[in-house]
Amino acid sequence: MENISLSPVKSKKAYMLIVEGILNLINENKIEYGDKLYSEPELTKMLNVSRPTLREALRVLEFLGIVTVSPRKGIRINKPESTDSYMPLIYMLMFEKTTDLELFELRRAIQISMAEAAARNRSEEDMKVLEDIVKNTVKHMDDDYQVFAKLDYDFHQQVVKCSGNNMCCKLMETLNILMQKQMVDIIYNLPVEDRKLTVDLHEKVCGFIKSREPEKARDAMQEHMERPYRFYKSKKEQ
Incomplete structure (x- = not known):
């Protein structure tokens, strides 16, 4: 045991925890396709994160095709059939x-x-x-x-x-x-x-x-x- 070296455990970045949390909500049918999420100010308050952290999470979710972020319509969960590819x-x-x-x-x-x-x-x-x-x-x-x-x-x-x-x-x-x-x-x-x-x-x-x-x-x-x-x-x- 004396010669074994272990690397420090690194916690996940906050924006990835947000991404995983939203994916889990979809998987558990707590969020339906087409649902409108809270506004950015509401989400930053609920999640106790900064706006840049939230926006990083939303960028990842948009890249994955999971959400659409619109200044007028807010944040919506995309329907799978609305995307042409992965x-x-x-x-x-x-x-x-x-x-x-x-x-x-x-x-x-x-x-x-x-x-x-x-x-x-x-x-x-x-x-x-x-x-x-x-x-x-x-x-x-x-x-x-x-x-x-x-x-x-x-x-x-x-x-x-x-x-x-x-x-x-x-x-x-x-x-x-x-x-x-x-x-x-x-x-x-x-x-x-x-x-x-x-x-x-x-x-x-x-x-x-x-x-x-x-x-x-x-x-x-x-x-x-x-x-x-x-x-x-x-x-x-x-």
Whole structure:
């Protein structure tokens, strides 16, 4: 025991305690989405903190998309469906230096599952958008690789939208910066003559989603993602 050194215990900063307190109130259903919180002067008095400390907490909560602070409307708790993405997650992934293989494995798991869900849940409107994307991909098959990569990205995003899973839609939208970079990389390394296989598999997935065949849509998406998956696995092993 004599050789063990312990670091001093550091207390959490006051603004983080405020953030955690509000998150706990939401989790315990004591604050509902859309509720208006007290005013800044009232909160500083209730919490016995300075205005700069409170504002630091509110900045964090705004960044997380949990509250909206407005001079006229005050402080309101946001509804989850009013946010398009989970922005803090993308920053975390960037700082963590997420590898291409890790990102692709996450995408692969989501896409395969969502292709199956899309075949069950897609609306006629979402199906029409997916079909139009596939047609455009065929039309631009020989275009610049960045154009083709963007259409490939749009296809995968729309499949998830067809699933009706709002959380997965937001997650995929959050990953868009990393995903688009990765898809450009994949298409850049794909010979133009091999793009037809990508187009064929897009049509295959789209067809099974349209005919509402979940298992076949899932298997077709898995087949579609197998080649780039092998590409990233081989890069890691080099």
